[in-house]
Amino acid sequence: MKNLRFLIIALFANFVVVPLVGYGIASLFLSKHPLLMVGLVIYFMSPCTDWFLSFTRLSGGNVALGTALIPINMTVQLLLYPFFLQWFTQNTVQVEAGTIGATLLQWFLLPLVIAIAAHQLLRLLAKPTVFERGLDIVDQATPWITALLVLQIFAGNISTILEHHTLFVWVLIAVFTFFLLTFLLGEGLRKTCRLNYPEHALFTMTTAARNAPLMLAVTMAALPEQPLIYAALIIGMLVEFPHLTAPRRILLVSREYRADYQNAEKKAEAM
Template identity: 70%
Template sequence: MLTLKASGVSFTSLILLAAIALGSALGHFAPDTGERLGDWVDPTLLSLVALLFFGVRFGALLQAASNLRFFAVALLANFVLIPLIGYAVAWLLLGHHPLFMVGLVIYFMSPCTDWFLDFTRLAKGNVALGTALIPLNMLVQLLLYPLYLQLFAGQAVAVEAGALGSTLLQWFLQPLLLAIAAHQVLRWLLGGERFEALLARVDQLLPWLIGLLVLEIFVGNIAVILEHRGVFAWVLLAVFIFFVLTFLLGEALSRLLHFDYPEHALLSMTTAARNAPLMLAVTMAALPGQPLIYAALVIGMLVEFPHLTALSRVLLGTRRERTWLSHLFQATRSRHQ
């Protein structure tokens, strides 16, 4: 799980920006070097997938039974309502640029399985419940990915169901099973404390590995990406509108269902944060040779960090307001007794 402390948020963003800048410069000024770096995309992808899966605590799924109501709402929001919202936003703003639209749809439809938990912690949300939500989100989005691709992107890119299924099996379901096995065996061999230290090292490595993959994308495709640089403003606008709508959705569901603040904060974070690293890896394997789709995913990832930082502050303001109103109500009630 990619751990982002408050200072780590800007640090990860800097890694991504530096990867884009360095990859673009190498691709433009040293194309031979760029071509050699591009040959390492597959090993980088496999390493990223393996580490993302290795860090997930699937044992936390046992906690799901203790709060079925929250999990049902989170699944409905993340896998039904938000994909519909995301497709509508992407289609309205980027319908004339189908590859960018597909990239955004893939980005929008996949809830985060890593860094949203640290933002939930920053916002004083229910971290224990969020830990149980991570493996659930990961499993459901991998299973639904072929269906979503057929529904939302089938007209823009060629999607062969059989080939897509075998790709997901080879690149993701098999590594997932191996990562789960390695996770359990190493936890048993090392013991709880040392294994948690190992997971912390994996967390620290992940931003650099994501940055390397982004560098490899840009170094080999900078010419194609720059040809469409005028579309980037529309991509940014679409991501901004999507984040506003998901915030409103989280607020509406939390108030309608009378969630306590910790669950309210968790729902807001899981509906806002997207799973860009895993979806970038999945999409590069399932839809090879589509740099514009990958660029849309990377742009969404860049915008997401400042958005989640701002959202955590908004939620903390809501928490303070709730606490103040609760104290005021109790004081008023005490006076009348």
């Protein structure tokens, strides 16, 4: 029941509060540049379904609950993708709805089936200690592999970014503002909903991390020949990775502080 409560809070934040906050930020900074605004809206409306789990684990968050959140986030964001574009972009662009199903199959269902099969096969063939060690190595390697992927995508679109470099300063400011507000949202909900530390860490990561790689793939299929939209997504992705290391550090420091405070209270009561 407690997990269901958290899932409802996370879904409400990810698909109601955060998109509205993101739309407000995009409108504030880039209303005069509709294609860049569309790219930011797509970026802001799509919660991460992969690397946020690694940062959740590194932050000491609830990984099991985060794993349950992945398919829900994936399904809801793909279903809402065309509707969000219509609601938030005033039909600046049109989406071909048929591409959503194909993208879901290619970028989520097939990789998910392969990953589950590989996971179960390795669990059966490898010794438990070797299997757990392998998972730890993969967890540690994931952020670096992701960083290389982001840099490769950035390099492939560098010409568009350089051509509009003055505009992308505003994109960077908008993305930074978004990250700041989502972090404050997590802090506010931690107190309001009385989230424990593992839930707090998970909530912070799921509302901060965005699903830019998948949304870039969907957008390139649904909205061909729109380099400015793609570039806005790429800029957000480029900034996001180093950003996620900051809340991770803040979360770990706050956990240590809370633990020291609780220990001091117990000692005071014992005296």
